[in-house]
Amino acid sequence: MKNDRYKVVDLFSGAGGLSCGLRMAGFASVLANELVPCYAKTYQENHPQAVMISGDIRGVPEEEIKVL
DSSP states (O other), X not given: OOOOOOEEEEESOTTSHHXXXXXXXXXXXXXXXXXXXXXXXXXXXXXXXXXXXXSOGGGOOHHHHHTO
């Protein structure tokens, strides 16, 4: 069966509360960004299927985002 869920990007993600709610609503979080390393680690533990980019979003090359 094809996965028809919408894919989302969670910016300023914290521990992933928004992604949790979106998952319950049928969305799939594929990428997240968080500046604070301990929050990024918690997000990754809560959402292992998503790619976590930890650091300042202004320094993320668009090539890293486009591959998803």
